[in-house]
Amino acid sequence: MAKASDPGIPRFYLYGDSGADVERDFLHVEAILTRSGPHGWRIQPHAHPDHAQIFLIHKGGGTVQFEDHSAEIPLPAVMVLPAGSVHQFAFQPGTDGYVVTAALGWLNAVTASDPSLREVLAQPAVLPLRDSGLHVPTVIDTFDWLLREFVWSAPGRRIAIMALYLRLLVILLRLRITTQTEDLPAAPDRDQNLLVRYRGLVEEHFRHQRAPGFYADQLAVTSARLNAACKARAGRTASDLVHDRLMLEAKRLLLYTDHGIARIGNMIGFDDPAYFSRFFAARAGCSPASWRKTQKA
Structure with a gap:
């Protein structure tokens, strides 16, 4: 698989969308089927130079390829894709869940008081939720509420989003401790x-x-x-x-x-x-x- 420095690898804020956005220094949340369905459930190799992503897959499944490593996606699972990593997906039709895309500048700001939370996004990983010791409905509920706050223009929206995102990072921190799944290999870049x-x-x-x-x-x-x-x-x-x-x-x-x-x-x-x-x-x-x-x- 090509590296991110390959000029043929597309670089996106969101897959398939190269347009600028005044909120691209913040965060974006959407259902996986929103973007994957229209692309035939196959997301071609691409990278996000300035954004890190967290995925929740709770329906369907498929495979993820990061650089030269491929992994099956268990159900349910949380995935981490660091900024700049070249990746692609082959989802099963009907796969659903969420993808949360966070700008590095905003991520650094919200984790300033605890750098260990930022570090959970430093390496790619596929983290199964089953037998992890975490309460799976609570994990899914966190993603649900993050999407709701993202699409609402209610008072306190940004504070609520920040609180829920920090909760996701804590979930990742605990998953990395409790799961036996190894991180996907990340070559020095x-x-x-x-x-x-x-x-x-x-x-x-x-x-x-x-x-x-x-x-x-x-x-x-x-x-x-x-x-x-x-x-x-x-x-x-x-x-x-x-x-x-x-x-x-x-x-x-x-x-x-x-x-x-x-x-x-x-x-x-x-x-x-x-x-x-x-x-x-x-x-x-x-x-x-x-x-x-x-x-x-």
């Missing part, structure tokens, strides 16, 4: 490791540092090496990823606050409002004011 570290630094400094050289120095690599890793694993240059993060933050502020355009530009490091507007328009195809008006129409 220096490009992905460098990309993850780079994104962590970008998250800290994107408002004030845009030059790839600054980040390369912090990571003790050359700018060329950093750029090569970003292209191999994210399909974008190092500069593109900083600009993408600036655009995402600008869109969030335009959509979720009433701040003026000049203030928003200043909040993300643009001292010149005109330059901020040109930067935004070159990437969004319209001015910040026009984008805000269209989104809120």
